[in-house]
Amino acid sequence: MNTLEGIRCHSCSNKSLCFFSTLSEEESAFLAHHKREVTYKAGETLYKQGTSSQYLIFLLSGMAKVFIEGDDRKAFILQLVKPFAFLDFPAIFDKDQLYRSSVAVVDSTACLVDIDAFKSIILSNKTHLPNLIRYFNQIQHHYTSRLVNVLYKNMEARIADALLYLVNEVYYNRSFRLDLSRKDLAELAGMSKESTSRILTQLKDQEIIRVKGKQMEVLDKKYLEQLSKLG
Amino acid sequence: MNTLEGIRCHSCSNKSLCFFSTLSEEESAFLAHHKREVTYKAGETLYKQGTSSQYLIFLLSGMAKVFIEGDDRKAFILQLVKPFAFLDFPAIFDKDQLYRSSVAVVDSTACLVDIDAFKSIILSNKTHLPNLIRYFNQIQHHYTSRLVNVLYKNMEARIADALLYLVNEVYYNRSFRLDLSRKDLAELAGMSKESTSRILTQLKDQEIIRVKGKQMEVLDKKYLEQLSKLG
DNA sequence: AAAAAAAAGTGAGATAACTCATTTTTTTAC
């Protein structure tokens, strides 16, 4: 969901910066002078809600969570970002403000792109515009489905959705080593960590999922999809 | 929140189409050939979630609600749109899909702009891009605050937020005739209509608001702001 | 203007999810 189809570039895995598939030679060269590569340890903050940033962060390795912080330590995870994609955009034409926080879930590396350089490229080359607007639309759609999730679905359905999200859009596999803590998983499902535990054991007892610490496997994906719909 | 600062044009009230303040003479003339004006009665659907639309709807008079429909008649109002602003955008570079529904709250008139015409303008003139991106950022921010609202706030705070939204961003006045039904107000606050009624009478008894049918007045705005923060 | 229909308000009981306390398991540190 959070990958920018067409905006990513496969050579990014080779660490040469290149985030628009439509990026020209000159643009690549231009950006090369306005980027720097940075490493983050698990738990480190990339963006902090309420501040601003002069960089766009393009993830090269690892994983980051994008979340909103409420008062008293409450948080809600909006999305998990994996390479090769941009992290949650600062409001680039509105003082570069950040309305959401981002933290590395595992050790990660990222490419920091100067916002002014980015602006000059999207303003000078219209071929990037469709991808950009498509990205904003996807995010908007994702956020509204997250809203429906917490508003109308019960705990079972919310956990089902969280698991399906991990399988379909994060690990691309029914079996995965969860990099998130149970608290993170709870914040992804929008509920308490205790309730998350309870639902997980319940699903385990029903043999819908197999859980062994961080290692997880979805045995009955159809059932989870049912849960998601009915709840 | 949902007005497009700089994208609206005061002559719109004169029914000449003009949605970018930066729109050139030629662009205006071009758009004039790709728009039509339509009237909607209260309750009529402008956009239907799950379909697509080849038009952007620019509101000229009246008011519309943008909402997500859950199953069994449940709904959640994301925003109220007033003139002169665009209604919730279809995914213009993604098959023009609609992920949210819109319905006229009162009798309204709108200008329907052909998406292809709109596209050709934003692709040919880069001066519109900042406004467009600013708009998407505002919406994103609005949606995340709506999320925080329903996730972390209690009923009092949610009603307080709804009332403050009406005062600050819809009617621009502490005293207003509410065009929404109590059910709509409930869907704006993300709770049941019964609970909405109860909180309203409670606030009335505390003399925080004055309610007489559709007519409402916020007497103690500070208190509502307190409620919003603490809840 | 009266009757009918719809919307709004109220009360009581039900329930989903949370919180707090405790135990068990896993991870980290020495």
Next chain:
DNA sequence: GTAAAAAAATGAGTTATCTCACTTTTTTTT
């Protein structure tokens, strides 16, 4: 490899909000 610390799981009791049934008020229709 053992001890300490942190994370996860479990249980019991609490609570915020919803649902359903009923009453009152407002709006619409004739």
